[in-house]
Amino acid sequence: MPVQMQKNAETVKRLIRREAYSNLSKILKKTHPADIAYFYRFFTPQERAKLFSLLQEDIDKTAEVLANMEFIDVAQLLETIQPEKITKILQKMPPDDRVDVIGNLSEEIADAVMQLMKATETAEVEDLLGYDENTAGGIMNTEYLALNEELTTKDAIEVLHRSPDVEMFFYLYVVDDRNHLVGVISLRQLIVKPGNTKLESIMETEVISVHTNTDQEEVAQQVARYNILAIPVVTDDNKLVGVVSVDDTIDVLRDEATEDFLKMAGTGTEEIIEQSVFSSLKVRSPWLLASLAGGLIAANVIHSFESLLEQIILLSAFLPVIIGMGGNVGIQSTTLMVRGLATGRIDIKHIGKVLVKEIKVGFALGLCYGILLSVLALILANVGLLTSDSNTGIPLIGLIVGLGIFSSMFIATTVGTFIPLFFAKLKIDPALASGPFVTTAIDILGVGSYLIIASSLIN
Amino acid sequence: MPVQMQKNAETVKRLIRREAYSNLSKILKKTHPADIAYFYRFFTPQERAKLFSLLQEDIDKTAEVLANMEFIDVAQLLETIQPEKITKILQKMPPDDRVDVIGNLSEEIADAVMQLMKATETAEVEDLLGYDENTAGGIMNTEYLALNEELTTKDAIEVLHRSPDVEMFFYLYVVDDRNHLVGVISLRQLIVKPGNTKLESIMETEVISVHTNTDQEEVAQQVARYNILAIPVVTDDNKLVGVVSVDDTIDVLRDEATEDFLKMAGTGTEEIIEQSVFSSLKVRSPWLLASLAGGLIAANVIHSFESLLEQIILLSAFLPVIIGMGGNVGIQSTTLMVRGLATGRIDIKHIGKVLVKEIKVGFALGLCYGILLSVLALILANVGLLTSDSNTGIPLIGLIVGLGIFSSMFIATTVGTFIPLFFAKLKIDPALASGPFVTTAIDILGVGSYLIIASSLIN
Numbered sequence: 001m002p003v004q005m006q007k008n009a010e011t012v013k014r015l016i017r018r019e020a021y022s023n024l025s026k027i028l029k030k031t032h033p034a035d036i037a038y039f040y041r042f043f044t045p046q047e048r049a050k051l052f053s054l055l056q057e058d059i060d061k062t063a064e065v066l067a068n069m070e071f072i073d074v075a076q077l078l079e080t081i082q083p084e085k086i087t088k089i090l091q092k093m094p095p096d097d098r099v100d101v102i103g104n105l106s107e108e109i110a111d112a113v114m115q116l117m118k119a120t121e122t123a124e125v126e127d128l129l130g131y132d133e134n135t136a137g138g139i140m141n142t143e144y145l146a147l148n149e150e151l152t153t154k155d156a157i158e159v160l161h162r163s164p165d166v167e168m169f170f171y172l173y174v175v176d177d178r179n180h181l182v183g184v185i186s187l188r189q190l191i192v193k194p195g196n197t198k199l200e201s202i203m204e205t206e207v208i209s210v211h212t213n214t215d216q217e218e219v220a221q222q223v224a225r226y227n228i229l230a231i232p233v234v235t236d237d238n239k240l241v242g243v244v245s246v247d248d249t250i251d252v253l254r255d256e257a258t259e260d261f262l263k264m265a266g267t268g269t270e271e272i273i274e275q276s277v278f279s280s281l282k283v284r285s286p287w288l289l290a291s292l293a294g295g296l297i298a299a300n301v302i303h304s305f306e307s308l309l310e311q312i313i314l315l316s317a318f319l320p321v322i323i324g325m326g327g328n329v330g331i332q333s334t335t336l337m338v339r340g341l342a343t344g345r346i347d348i349k350h351i352g353k354v355l356v357k358e359i360k361v362g363f364a365l366g367l368c369y370g371i372l373l374s375v376l377a378l379i380l381a382n383v384g385l386l387t388s389d390s391n392t393g394i395p396l397i398g399l400i401v402g403l404g405i406f407s408s409m410f411i412a413t414t415v416g417t418f419i420p421l422f423f424a425k426l427k428i429d430p431a432l433a434s435g436p437f438v439t440t441a442i443d444i445l446g447v448g449s450y451l452i453i454a455s456s457l458i459n
Numbered sequence: 460m461p462v463q464m465q466k467n468a469e470t471v472k473r474l475i476r477r478e479a480y481s482n483l484s485k486i487l488k489k490t491h492p493a494d495i496a497y498f499y500r501f502f503t504p505q506e507r508a509k510l511f512s513l514l515q516e517d518i519d520k521t522a523e524v525l526a527n528m529e530f531i532d533v534a535q536l537l538e539t540i541q542p543e544k545i546t547k548i549l550q551k552m553p554p555d556d557r558v559d560v561i562g563n564l565s566e567e568i569a570d571a572v573m574q575l576m577k578a579t580e581t582a583e584v585e586d587l588l589g590y591d592e593n594t595a596g597g598i599m600n601t602e603y604l605a606l607n608e609e610l611t612t613k614d615a616i617e618v619l620h621r622s623p624d625v626e627m628f629f630y631l632y633v634v635d636d637r638n639h640l641v642g643v644i645s646l647r648q649l650i651v652k653p654g655n656t657k658l659e660s661i662m663e664t665e666v667i668s669v670h671t672n673t674d675q676e677e678v679a680q681q682v683a684r685y686n687i688l689a690i691p692v693v694t695d696d697n698k699l700v701g702v703v704s705v706d707d708t709i710d711v712l713r714d715e716a717t718e719d720f721l722k723m724a725g726t727g728t729e730e731i732i733e734q735s736v737f738s739s740l741k742v743r744s745p746w747l748l749a750s751l752a753g754g755l756i757a758a759n760v761i762h763s764f765e766s767l768l769e770q771i772i773l774l775s776a777f778l779p780v781i782i783g784m785g786g787n788v789g790i791q792s793t794t795l796m797v798r799g800l801a802t803g804r805i806d807i808k809h810i811g812k813v814l815v816k817e818i819k820v821g822f823a824l825g826l827c828y829g830i831l832l833s834v835l836a837l838i839l840a841n842v843g844l845l846t847s848d849s850n851t852g853i854p855l856i857g858l859i860v861g862l863g864i865f866s867s868m869f870i871a872t873t874v875g876t877f878i879p880l881f882f883a884k885l886k887i888d889p890a891l892a893s894g895p896f897v898t899t900a901i902d903i904l905g906v907g908s909y910l911i912i913a914s915s916l917i918n
Contacts (some may be wrong), residue, residue: 257716265794291681316775321754335724
């Protein structure tokens, strides 16, 4: 954490300990809500409770701080206070955040809060709740300004004067009489054009927009691709219903990247660092079970080659190399695919080329390392570091291990490339396909091919 | 790729094949520069060359398209045309992009271009080249508006009128007579306040800013944390020298996430999907070498327990489970650490707590799976699926494998958590510490502890 924030956090902790609440209030007033939300996470439960009760002196600030926290944490905090108070705080939060917090409250408290909110607001919240939270409809802001195309720039500026509370975007969206999105102008144009200019004469009519059901990741990618600061959200008949701003999409991009990381590692999609040991166990165990099942299958494969291994015990010493090299090269391929698909560098329409290239790379890498390992085995035997007490000589064992590495690595790149692409084709998240599943498949296939090669060359 | 873009791309390809250049020009005129840059990647070299020569009819559009492409690709394209033409196109690009493109040109062409540019512009470019490209100074935009604090809102609006070419941000930065950053106002305030209001009376004086040498990742994190659309860049003595806008930071966040993915998988930091098989080999090989070395050490460890394995050949069948479970649980821990450190969820000042928690999780997971595997071994032996032809009974082997899994998983979580945190403490990128290194260390330690347990329980 930046030095200044670190200092603030320590000051706040000290003042809480000393119960110096008036000083504390002053400090909180001067501290940015995002900073309070940030260092809040490093406080003890007692410190958190104190801080939260002090914060509530200023409802606006409380709302801003909460808007910067994880929704599930916010819900937990709010459940400690009265529904009336919850409602007051929620009413100060942007509608999209408000909805997410309510969605995380216990059903009973959520109902109480919904009843307390004014009928109109509830309708708005219910509207938003109707959209999947991972779509444009779920993350959009419904408090925006839409200007009629017939207005002049002077009229428009007056509308701005009359709407001090509306979140302001860099762009102003222009609609016709039936609220269809017809254009966009920037705040800047409003300033530099003469006052009697009609909006329709200066607006850009090719508006980049998304539908309410567009996936949030696609929304974020469009905002990033076109370098825009906000994107309007429309219904099927092109009626403007909300705006997603760039700062919401940053959170989306970051969360999606984190999710992909965690999925690939097999730790679910939630950040469990701050959760209890028990919840961590619950999230991480199932993925390890897949790995265990795979490992037992591999054990069974090895078990069925037991007489071969009894004959040449040295072969089992190379099992970790076979598994390790296959696993690592396979994860390289899988990672390239998963990330390439996520960032749009790999297009699902053109996967043939990518697959062929990765298979070539796997073949070449397998060949290099297979030869390298065969040669290494020979050298080690020559200097006496490797001995075989069976009838099979080191050269043959070197050849077997070399071929085993080659086949394991070749299989691994092919499987590691194919599985994510195949899942993407089926519209299943490729990040889920990776981690434990790919490595487990590679373990079994790699070990199996190694032992088949060994038994066919020896018997 | 979205359906509409797909259609556009196919139309452009068809028109190029038919050499229908006048239709093509019309289509290109209507297509968003970011879209052209995007589908350009899926074209053949011949199609690319045609497209590029047609594009050049419109220098502005060309500059916009290039600004949406990877700098290295842009440099390759530009090197096919005359330096005079290159200079014309570059002058239409934002200074920060311009600098990155010049940095990717061959030295000879870069020199020619620099000489052709006007003296002032070159000075500006050289200024930027002086900053590390991964810092605020390297990504900032130097064409921005700074308003003197003595101006009124009416004066400020006039300044906007007179500066049609300057990139406009949502915020306007306010400076004193010596260009020190003293405040910020939003375009919106400029519109809604009376015309004779002095800027200094309405400006926000607590401006969030970064230094020229602030790391780009920290810049991006601040923009994301405070939900702002742009952040000013200042020198050590608080003089305003540039602005980083939110769309630049989106690219930073995305690139940093991709880099972390690739580093963890051990495929360097560059995206190599579109590179040749040979360059892929070059990038991926070194990391696999680390894995090979680790595998050979593990082979040596096993080799030294050869007489034990000869005695109970069944023990080697469980090597893949020991390695696999350790590897997977270790990668879970490492991923949680690397991502947590990157997103700021884990603070380097508070790693003790995280480490202790992960060690507890590793202990618990190891215990669960160790017991599970012991029990499974007993069941399998009872139904006749597992047989031991040695003097050692299945119950003892089950106990050994169970203890082996426990120690391998416990070691793996500890190592997988400790190594990234340790690297972060040393200010070495923790993503680099992961992938091959962590798994290799875990392989050796896991196999070693399993065999030590086995030999101490049997002899």
